[in-house]
Amino acid sequence: MSDKKNILVVDDEDVIREFLYEVLSEDYCISTAKDGDEAIEHLKSESFDLVITDLKMERIQGEEVVRFSNETNPATKVIVMSGYASLYSTSQSVNNGAFALLSKPFTIQELISSVEGALSS
Amino acid sequence: MNFKKIFNSFSLRTKFVVSISALLITTIILFSTYLSKKQADGFRRELESTSETMIRMLAINVEYGVLFESKRDIEDALKILSQFDYVKYAIVSNNNNKILATIGDEIGVFNRVRKIDKFDEFSDNFCMDFYVVDSKGKEYIELNYPVLSNHKDLDREILGITAGFNDQLEITSTTEQIGKVKVIISLESVNAAIAEARNTAILLSVLVSLITTVIGTFFIRIITKPIRLMVNATNKISQGELDHHVPIEQQDEIGQLAKTFNRMVESLKESRDEVDSYNKMLEGTIQIRTKELETIQAQLIQSEKLSAIGQLAAGVAHELNNPLGGILGYAQFTLEKLKNNSPAKITKKEFDNYVRYISDIEKQARRCKDIVQNLLRFSRSTKNVEFEKVDLNILISETCTFIEHQLSMKQIELKLNLDSNLPDIQGNPGQLQQVFTNIILNAMQASPPGTSIEIVTRFSPPLGQFNGTVELLFTDQGHGISKADINKIFEPFFTTKEVGKGTGLGLSVSYGIIKEHGGEIKVESDLNKGTTFAIIIPLQKNETESDKPSKQYVLQN
Numbered sequence: 001m002s003d004k005k006n007i008l009v010v011d012d013e014d015v016i017r018e019f020l021y022e023v024l025s026e027d028y029c030i031s032t033a034k035d036g037d038e039a040i041e042h043l044k045s046e047s048f049d050l051v052i053t054d055l056k057m058e059r060i061q062g063e064e065v066v067r068f069s070n071e072t073n074p075a076t077k078v079i080v081m082s083g084y085a086s087l088y089s090t091s092q093s094v095n096n097g098a099f100a101l102l103s104k105p106f107t108i109q110e111l112i113s114s115v116e117g118a119l120s121s
Numbered sequence: 122m123n124f125k126k127i128f129n130s131f132s133l134r135t136k137f138v139v140s141i142s143a144l145l146i147t148t149i150i151l152f153s154t155y156l157s158k159k160q161a162d163g164f165r166r167e168l169e170s171t172s173e174t175m176i177r178m179l180a181i182n183v184e185y186g187v188l189f190e191s192k193r194d195i196e197d198a199l200k201i202l203s204q205f206d207y208v209k210y211a212i213v214s215n216n217n218n219k220i221l222a223t224i225g226d227e228i229g230v231f232n233r234v235r236k237i238d239k240f241d242e243f244s245d246n247f248c249m250d251f252y253v254v255d256s257k258g259k260e261y262i263e264l265n266y267p268v269l270s271n272h273k274d275l276d277r278e279i280l281g282i283t284a285g286f287n288d289q290l291e292i293t294s295t296t297e298q299i300g301k302v303k304v305i306i307s308l309e310s311v312n313a314a315i316a317e318a319r320n321t322a323i324l325l326s327v328l329v330s331l332i333t334t335v336i337g338t339f340f341i342r343i344i345t346k347p348i349r350l351m352v353n354a355t356n357k358i359s360q361g362e363l364d365h366h367v368p369i370e371q372q373d374e375i376g377q378l379a380k381t382f383n384r385m386v387e388s389l390k391e392s393r394d395e396v397d398s399y400n401k402m403l404e405g406t407i408q409i410r411t412k413e414l415e416t417i418q419a420q421l422i423q424s425e426k427l428s429a430i431g432q433l434a435a436g437v438a439h440e441l442n443n444p445l446g447g448i449l450g451y452a453q454f455t456l457e458k459l460k461n462n463s464p465a466k467i468t469k470k471e472f473d474n475y476v477r478y479i480s481d482i483e484k485q486a487r488r489c490k491d492i493v494q495n496l497l498r499f500s501r502s503t504k505n506v507e508f509e510k511v512d513l514n515i516l517i518s519e520t521c522t523f524i525e526h527q528l529s530m531k532q533i534e535l536k537l538n539l540d541s542n543l544p545d546i547q548g549n550p551g552q553l554q555q556v557f558t559n560i561i562l563n564a565m566q567a568s569p570p571g572t573s574i575e576i577v578t579r580f581s582p583p584l585g586q587f588n589g590t591v592e593l594l595f596t597d598q599g600h601g602i603s604k605a606d607i608n609k610i611f612e613p614f615f616t617t618k619e620v621g622k623g624t625g626l627g628l629s630v631s632y633g634i635i636k637e638h639g640g641e642i643k644v645e646s647d648l649n650k651g652t653t654f655a656i657i658i659p660l661q662k663n664e665t666e667s668d669k670p671s672k673q674y675v676l677q678n
Contacts, residue, residue: 015447015485022478023454056439056526083442084435084530105446108453
């Protein structure tokens with residue numbers, strides 16, 4: 001298990017969390033968090049190679065997770081997800097410290113290429 | 122003035138009859154009074170002159186009787202008088218006031234008026250007439266006449282032969298008075314004759330008046346009948362029966378009037394028909410315009426709603442994109458897994474996984490369906506507004522699902538404080554959702570990040586005449602509304618937003634919708650502190666009684 005990269009998936013939507021787990025768990029070690037608080041707890045106790053977080057969640061927002069991750073462990077890559085395709089541009093997300101933006105709904109290919117791209121950079 | 126008023130209140134016929142009768146009766150009374158007075162005067166004068174002649178004759182006839190104081194001669198002369206009924210009393214006396222003879226009875230004089238002094242045309246002596254009334258009120262004339270003689274010194278025997286010749290001619294300078302005669306004539310018969318004549322006159326007057334009145338009434342009726350017909354026709358026409366026709370076929374002035382009147386009514390009817398048809402046309406035009414206006418209004422409400430939906434689009438997209446992400450992902454995932462497998466090799470565990478994936482796809486697809494349905498219900502045309510039972514708590518929650526992501530994006534917290542005892546109301550969910558969305562979006566736009574919007578529902582239970590209300594409060598901590606603007610916010614096209622950002626119809630449409638629900642919207646605002654919109658919807662009488670009786674009971678305890 002140790003050769004697998006650690007990925008933290010953060011989303012308040014069960015179905016998204018579960019789906020990412022299903023797709024990625026074969027090749028990666030996946031932890032999940034259902035909101036920003038949980039994510040920050042995870043980030044405090046473990047180190048991750050990649051964080052995939054939704055931007056819009058109750059209480060603590062995705063941006064906060066991105067900021068916290070970048071502050072505590074700059075090596076950790078971050079991919080943000082959003083259902084607001086029109087409201088967030090990739091450049092905006094990158095400016096905010098994310099590696100890439102995944103617009104929901106996304107295909108498996110998009111997901112895997114983003115994840116691989118983030119981990120290989 | 123009073124008489125005039127009474128007279129004016131009479132009908133034309135009565136006026137005619139009254140005035141003609143009055144004129145006639147007055148004329149007859151005046152005329153007959155004049156005639157009977159004249160007649161009475163004539164009777165009296167005749168009686169007076171007869172009586173004067175009589176007393177003069179008597180005075181001559183008793184000359185020798187007085188001269189010789191021969192009672193018999195005098196009584197003979199007096200006997201002639203007694204043939205006349207109206208001679209009541211006669212007395213002959215000599216110069217010494219010695220009564221020589223009388224006939225009849227002396228009357229008790231009550232009043233005696235000297236009526237006239239007449240110089241006798243034959244003797245220069247006067248005859249005195251008195252008007253006498255006795256104690257019983259009967260009227261008499263008293264006549265006094267002197268007995269004259271120029272044979273005072275002659276013997277009775279000598280003169281007896283020549284008496285007849287000297288009767289009227291022998292009036293000489295030696296003539297002197299030797300006595301006097303007095304006769305009292307009763308006016309009774311004359312008065313009776315006068316009274317009879319007067320009665321006849323009165324009777325005739327009454328008869329003539331009666332006949333005239335009857336005939337007059339008859340003629341006046343003939344004259345006033347067409348007038349009455351005219352009046353009836355005018356009444357009917359004034360009540361709008363313009364088909365009415367005055368049925369008068371006469372050639373006189375009234376017939377002409379009726380003809381003119383009928384012509385006037387015809388032209389009146391024509392112009393009324395014209396006005397009617399114009400009115401109908403106008404009504405039709407108004408109906409068309411009203412329909413157009415209604416359509417435009419419905420379009421306006423619809424476009425305002427679509428504008429709200431546009432503002433919700435991001436929220437809707439997010440709502441849809443999450444389940445769609447699941448659907449797309451799982452579908453792809455399952456498909457790839459199946460492609461890399463073959464039916465023969467599928468293990469029980471793999472099969473179970475596929476079932477789980479596809480169940481997830483189904484579940485998420487249902488979620489999408491619900492979201493789309495909710496959106497469709499909201500956007501449904503408001504043309505035919507039907508009211509149904511609405512749970513406002515559920516409606517508020519559903520509305521918030523579209524907005525809360527937008528709110529959280531703006532870092533505005535949404536607090537729901539919903540009264541679980543809230544009874545259902547009768548309303549249109551789509552319209553109410555439009556109102557809620559509008560108010561929440563306004564609140565959101567007015568709120569800086571880090572503030573909150575609180576939505577409260579509460580229920581005021583019925584009490585006596587009060588049927589109870591359901592209240593919804595939307596409170597934000599935004600920049601508030603200025604005093605200058607707060608009275609205008611429900612006016613159509615009033616907006617404080619930039620050009621192109623708002624239609625200015627949101628709150629006026631909301632106001633209309635809540636009014637249609639029988640409720641009202643109130644607003645309170647403190648500049649830079651926040652705004653509260655309150656929607657108060659009164660309950661109908663049976664809504665609280667039949668819908669949730671158990672809650673009522675709990676509440677009242």
